[in-house]
Amino acid sequence: MILFGTTKTRRADKRALTLDIHGPNDSDTSTCKLRPARSDVVRHWFGRLVALHRTYLTPTGAANFDQAPQSSPVAVAAGRRYSFTLDGGGDAQLHVMQYVNGKRVRTSTKPGSMTLRVDTHPQLDALSIALRLNRGAFVPDRLTLRITDLGPLRPLENILLLIGAMKAGTTTLYHYLVQHPRIFGNRISKEPHFFSSAENYAKGPLEYAFQYDPEASDPGNFAFDASTHYAKHPFYPDVPERIAKFPGNFSFMYLLRNPFDRIESHLAHNLAMHEMSSDDPELWEHALNTTRYAMQLDRYHEVFDNPRFLLLDFDELKREPIGMLRQIEDFLGLEPYDYQDVGATNPRKTDRVKLTDDQRRTISNELADDIQRLVDVYGFTPAKRWLAE
Numbered sequence: 001m002i003l004f005g006t007t008k009t010r011r012a013d014k015r016a017l018t019l020d021i022h023g024p025n026d027s028d029t030s031t032c033k034l035r036p037a038r039s040d041v042v043r044h045w046f047g048r049l050v051a052l053h054r055t056y057l058t059p060t061g062a063a064n065f066d067q068a069p070q071s072s073p074v075a076v077a078a079g080r081r082y083s084f085t086l087d088g089g090g091d092a093q094l095h096v097m098q099y100v101n102g103k104r105v106r107t108s109t110k111p112g113s114m115t116l117r118v119d120t121h122p123q124l125d126a127l128s129i130a131l132r133l134n135r136g137a138f139v140p141d142r143l144t145l146r147i148t149d150l151g152p153l154r155p156l157e158n159i160l161l162l163i164g165a166m167k168a169g170t171t172t173l174y175h176y177l178v179q180h181p182r183i184f185g186n187r188i189s190k191e192p193h194f195f196s197s198a199e200n201y202a203k204g205p206l207e208y209a210f211q212y213d214p215e216a217s218d219p220g221n222f223a224f225d226a227s228t229h230y231a232k233h234p235f236y237p238d239v240p241e242r243i244a245k246f247p248g249n250f251s252f253m254y255l256l257r258n259p260f261d262r263i264e265s266h267l268a269h270n271l272a273m274h275e276m277s278s279d280d281p282e283l284w285e286h287a288l289n290t291t292r293y294a295m296q297l298d299r300y301h302e303v304f305d306n307p308r309f310l311l312l313d314f315d316e317l318k319r320e321p322i323g324m325l326r327q328i329e330d331f332l333g334l335e336p337y338d339y340q341d342v343g344a345t346n347p348r349k350t351d352r353v354k355l356t357d358d359q360r361r362t363i364s365n366e367l368a369d370d371i372q373r374l375v376d377v378y379g380f381t382p383a384k385r386w387l388a389e
Contacts, residue, residue, distance in 0.1 A: 017131070018142040023075060024082070024149035078124035079153045079206055081214060085115045086131075087144040095130040106187070106210070117214040119153050122206045155205035155247040156212065160222040160332065161195075164231030166290055167265035168257035169314045174226045175342040176325055182334050183224050184216035195243050196229035196236040205247050222251070222332060231296040235286060240303035251332060252300065252307055256374075257314035258386055259291045259367050260360060266290065267353040288366055293380075294373040313382045364389070 021030045076082060086094045096118050098106040102125070110116045120127065129145065160183065162170055171190065178185040186192045188211050194200045200207075209217065216223040229236045231254065243250060266287045289295070300307045310331045316324050322339065329336055355363070374383045 020142065020144045022144065022146045024147055025075075028075060076120060076127065076147065076149075078120050079122040080120050081150040081153055082118050082120065083115050083146075083148045083150055084118055084129070085146045085148070087146065088140050088142075092131040092143070097128045097130065098124055099126040099128075100124060117150070119210055119214050121210050122153065122204075153206050153209060154217060156209050156217050156223045157219070157248060158222045158251070159248045160224045160251050160253070161230060161243070162224070162226040162253045162255065164228040164254060164290070164296070165256060165262060165293065166228040166232070167262050167269060168255045169317045170226050170228055170255055172321075172342060172344065173255060173312075173317060173324075174224070176321060176339050177224060177328065179339050180329075180334060180337045182221045183332075184213050184221060185224050185226075186211050187213065191227040191229070192225060193227045193229050194225065195239050195246070196227060196232070198238075201242050208246075220333075231293075232286075232290050233296055233299050234289065240300045244303050250308065252309045253312060253328070253331075254293070254297065254309065255312045255314060255317065256293050256380065256383070258389075259363060259371070260355060260386075260389065262291055262314075263287045263363060264353050264355055271353065288363070291363075291367060292370045293383075294370045294378060297374075297378055311378060311380045313380075315382065360389075 019032045021032065023029065084094060084096055086092065093109055094114075094116055095107060095109045096116060097104055097108075098121050100121050100123050105121055108116055108118050131143075162173065164170065174185065174190050177183050192200070192211060194208055194211075209223075212223045215221060230239050233239070267283065270283055270286075297309070300309070310328065312324060312327075321341075325339055326336060328334075368387065371383050371386050374380045375387075
């Protein structure tokens with residue numbers, strides 16, 4: 001990848017900037033003149049007028065952007081880790097944007113004069129570096145950007161999976177935990193479904209690592225994935241097998257909810273998302289199997305000798321979230337953190353489904369053995385009260 005300077009500049013004034021770029025190798029240097037562009041392309045950013053100076057990193061000879069870039073000897077590579085430091089950046093914000101197959105896949109940003117760590121995508125096509133300026137911001141006429149190669153992009157070391165259950169408070173728990181400075185959520189989604197999708201899994205460990213901030217791979221930190229498809233056997237098979245073959249140290253959490261309440265919420269969610277009847281056999285099969293908590297745990301214990309699991313109670317999350325968070329910190333060996341309340345982060349937006357007495361009896365009969373095994377085999381004592389309903 002070669003670094004280019006362009007004249008594609010979005011500024012609120014008529015001043016040109018000079019950007020001196022020092023690449024990963026001492027001999028790699030380049031100077032880009034960033035000049036003002038058309039006045040009608042000045043944008044608003046968070047409601048304030050900003051200007052944008054941009055340089056591009058593209059494959060050698062590629063000129064597929066708005067204006068043909070000027071070649072320079074500064075190079076970066078795909079699948080590497082870099083630090084970008086803007087010396088004398090003043091009030092500018094440094095943005096690094098990556099493109100794969102013509103689509104932007106990542107934007108990283110920090111205020112000027114701060115070091116920004118960037119993992120380049122394994123199939124990187126282009127990367128742009130931009131300076132965003134608020135109107136009236138102080139920025140000198142000449143800046144220096146230093147790019148340091150920190151080594152290859154590596155698979156994640158510690159991975160925390162919240163495997164479910166669907167409609168059991170996983171979104172609320174996720175938003176609590178990502179506040180912790182050592183827990184990093186997936187940048188694509190709370191639920192990237194990496195291990196439940198054969199297509200996603202085939203992209204490999206480096207693609208998965210790229211989906212997290214670089215700090216997620218630091219010693220003692222955790223990459224956090226809260227995909228509820230990981231506990232939906234048999235609808236999403238082979239999840240434990242894929243995880244077992246994947247590099248990294250895995251810790252598992254499973255948030256469990258009263259089966260009747262969970263199924264009511266499950267039915268309401270699916271009826272709102274899809275045109276189907278509440279009596280649809282496939283919908284009921286899915287709802288029941290997702291609530292066979294012991295069966296879902298069995299799948300992991302069949303594959304792993306001694307999986308590192310923490311079973312959590314939805315009612316405790318509602319009643320005493322901080323107590324649950326302390327339990328999770330102990331489980332992961334993390335220092336206590338002062339969490340901010342997140343409230344109900346995924347409240348029901350659909351009409352409630354109320355189970356009939358006959359439906360409740362059917363559910364009770366279907367799940368009784370599974371609930372008993374959840375208590376006897378997996379030691380989840382809160383499930384005892386479900387047996388009494």
